[in-house]
Amino acid sequence: xxxxxxxxxxxxxxxxxxxxxxxxxxxxxxxxxxxxxxxxxxxxxxxxxxxxxxxxxxxxxxxxxxxxxxxxxxxxxxxxxxxxxxxxxxxxxxxxxxxxxxxxxxxxxxxxxxxxxxxxxxxxxxxxxxxxxxxxxxxxxxxxxxxxxxxxxxxxxxxxxxxxxxxxxxxxxxxxxxxxxxxxxxxxxxxxxxxxxxxxxxxxxxxxxxxxxxxxxxxxxxxxxxxxxxxxxxxxxxxxxxxxxxxxxxxxxxxxxxxxxxxxxxxxxxxxxxxxxxxxxxxxxxx
Numbered sequence: 709x710x711x712x713x714x715x716x717x718x719x720x721x722x723x724x725x726x727x728x729x730x731x732x733x734x735x736x737x738x739x740x741x742x743x744x745x746x747x748x749x750x751x752x753x754x755x756x757x758x759x760x761x762x763x764x765x766x767x768x769x770x771x772x773x774x775x776x777x778x779x780x781x782x783x784x785x786x787x788x789x790x791x792x793x794x795x796x797x798x799x800x801x802x803x804x805x806x807x808x809x810x811x812x813x814x815x816x817x818x819x820x821x822x823x824x825x826x827x828x829x830x831x832x833x834x835x836x837x838x839x840x841x842x843x844x845x846x847x848x849x850x851x852x853x854x855x856x857x858x859x860x861x862x863x864x865x866x867x868x869x870x871x872x873x874x875x876x877x878x879x880x881x882x883x884x885x886x887x888x889x890x891x892x893x894x895x896x897x898x899x900x901x902x903x904x905x906x907x908x909x910x911x912x913x914x915x916x917x918x919x920x921x922x923x924x925x926x927x928x929x930x931x932x933x934x935x936x937x938x939x940x941x942x943x944x945x946x947x948x949x950x951x952x953x954x955x956x957x958x959x960x961x962x963x964x965x966x967x968x969x970x971x972x973x974x975x976x977x978x979x980x981x982x983x984x985x986x987x988x989x990x991x992x993x994x995x
Contacts, residue, residue, distance in 0.1 A: 740800035740965065742991040744808065747793055753979035754787040756945045759908055759934055760975040760983060761892065761954045762854075766792045766814065767868060785944055789817045796831065798989075804837040811859075831856040847877035847887075864903070868896045884918035888928060903944075906935025910952060918960065926956040932975060950976035958987075965994055 748766055752758050758767045796810035809832035815825040833854035841848045852872040858865045874890035890912055896905040912930025929951065936947035958969040969987035974980050 738993050738995070739802070740798075740991070740995055741993040742798055742989045743810075744796050744798045745794070745988050745990055747986045747988075748791065748983060749985075750790045750792070750981065750983040752788040752790065752981055753977055755785050756934075756948075756977040756979075756981070757785075757905070757937060758790065758981075759932065759977065760952055760973050760981065761910065761912075761928065762870065762872070763983070766790060766812075767856075767894075767896075786818050788819075791815050791825075792828075796833075804840065806835045808833050808835075827859050829856050829858045841876070841878055841883075843881060847875045850874045850876065863899055865899045866896055866905070868894055870894045884924075886916055888912075888914040888916065888926070890928075900939075902940040903938065905937040905945075906947070908932065908934045912952070914954075922960045922962065924956075924958045924960055926958070928954045934977070948976075948978050950978050952976070961994075963995065965989075965991075 748763075750758060750763075750766060792812055792814040794810065794812045796808040798806055798808040800806045810830065811827050812829045812831070813825055814828040815822050817823070831854055833852065835850065835852040837848055837850050839846060839849040850873070852870075852874075854870045856868045856870070858867075870892065871894075872890060872892045874888060876886055876888055878884075878886040880886075892908075892910040892912070894908040896907075898905060910930045910932045912928045914926065914928035916924060916926040918924040930953075931949060932952045933949040934945070934947055936943065937945040952973070952975040954971060954973045956969060956971045959967045961967055966987065966989055969985075971983075971985040971987070973983040973985075975983070
């Protein structure tokens with residue numbers, strides 16, 4: 709874990725240093741600092757896990773729950789509902805690099821009523837523009853890497869490493885309209901010799917449009933391929949390859965800082981899983 713965390717920080721340092729000369733005159737004296745508060749409601753079909761775009765905290769909590777309770781569920785994983793709150797403290801080091809880390813809490817209903825709301829995971833991560841289009845022909849290339857560990861640290865806990873590479877091709881000078889394409893790849897390890905969760909991959913494409921009022925709409929449609937999960941020789945979750953759709957509506961300010969956002973996602977597993985996320989950033993410093 710220490711090695712993985714160090715690797716993320718090492719990734720951030722050269723990225724910031726490489727662009728420091730270009731941004732030296734424009735970079736604010738104090739970076740943006742905020743809690744990127746996210747409130748998530750999700751429904752999860754029977755026999756699967758919480759998968760989809762960027763669900764590392766919710767996924768870690770449900771994967772750990774599945775590993776701990778799998779042997780006591782003779783008919784497999786039941787359908788579930790979950791409410792999660794993510795609290796990553798985010799620092800925008802520059803307009804190209806952001807660092808974040810925090811905790812997530814979850815309450816889950818698997819048929820017997822809602823569980824108590826507990827801290828169920830922590831995460832650290834980095835998002836960096838490896839290349840910016842700036843009116844050229846090559847799209848902006850963004851890398852986001854997030855390391856998530858479920859809590860408590862005991863038998864059945866999970867570690868997940870989520871990586872997203874996204875290509876953003878703007879079709880106008882102000883970068884208010886454009887096309888997206890990307891890849892998300894997630895690997896998970898479980899602190900149990902009897903359980904395995906195979907990787908999850910999403911290939912997607914989409915686009916975005918931002919109105920003069922600074923409302924921004926983004927859509928992504930992709931194919932998700934999951935290798936399945938096993939516990940003590942039993943299948944906890946079947947493998948599948950199915951579509952996934954994500955729609956985002958964000959309110960931005962004149963400097964492209966997010967003020968409010970709502971995300972709706974449908975992921976077929978193969979039965980549909982629904983998720984709604986509210987993003988309400990709490991700024992300590994906003995440039």
